[in-house]
Amino acid sequence: MGEIVFTEKQEALVKESWEILKQDIPKYSLHFFSQILEIAPAAKDMFSFLRDTDEVPHNNPKLKAHAVKVFKMTCETAIQLREKGKVVVADTTLQYLGSVHLKSGVLDPHFEVVKEALVRTLKEGLGEKYNEEVEGAWSQAYDHLALAIKAEMKQED
Numbered sequence: 001m002g003e004i005v006f007t008e009k010q011e012a013l014v015k016e017s018w019e020i021l022k023q024d025i026p027k028y029s030l031h032f033f034s035q036i037l038e039i040a041p042a043a044k045d046m047f048s049f050l051r052d053t054d055e056v057p058h059n060n061p062k063l064k065a066h067a068v069k070v071f072k073m074t075c076e077t078a079i080q081l082r083e084k085g086k087v088v089v090a091d092t093t094l095q096y097l098g099s100v101h102l103k104s105g106v107l108d109p110h111f112e113v114v115k116e117a118l119v120r121t122l123k124e125g126l127g128e129k130y131n132e133e134v135e136g137a138w139s140q141a142y143d144h145l146a147l148a149i150k151a152e153m154k155q156e157d
């Protein structure tokens, strides 16, 4: 893959918006998962912490951990894209991500579901600060990260 152009402005937008959402992890992780389940109700049974409940549980550590990982790793990816023009995730981390998702039954289309949920959560959290440029920067970073995870999942297949 060639060099990816990710600007300083885009990096700044991603970092700034993550700083805002980080201030209320319980709220936004709940919102994020509610959106995932609204878009793809069937995704529920893949998550150990959702399997036996009818509602998205409040203050569940695993739920919060997954939400934070998705946002934080996308933010880290944005920084790498700007600095190096490519995604750099440690091999061991990527292998772990590949195997966890493969084992959980995650398929390629699920990554689009999570992306939409991420965008909706940004919209909710940023209010007036949300715009197409913010969405574009997050989408671009997320797509590259998702691509790396999906490639790893295929290798393990």
Ligand code: HEM
Pocket: 043, 046, 047, 048, 049, 062, 065, 066, 069, 070, 073, 074, 097, 100, 101, 104, 106, 110, 111, 112, 113, 114, 142, 145, 146, 149
């Ligand atoms: C587990 C990250 C996308 C479903 C995990 C874990 C990480 C992670 C780090 C290990 C558990 C933890 O430490 O929280 C990510 C990242 C993603 C992504 C960075 C996208 C960029 C997805 C998607 C799905 C998914 C698209 C499916 C809708 C799961 C499931 C687990 C998991 C079911 C096991 C959690 C459990 O049942 O406890 N993910 N994930 N992930 N992920 Fe993802």
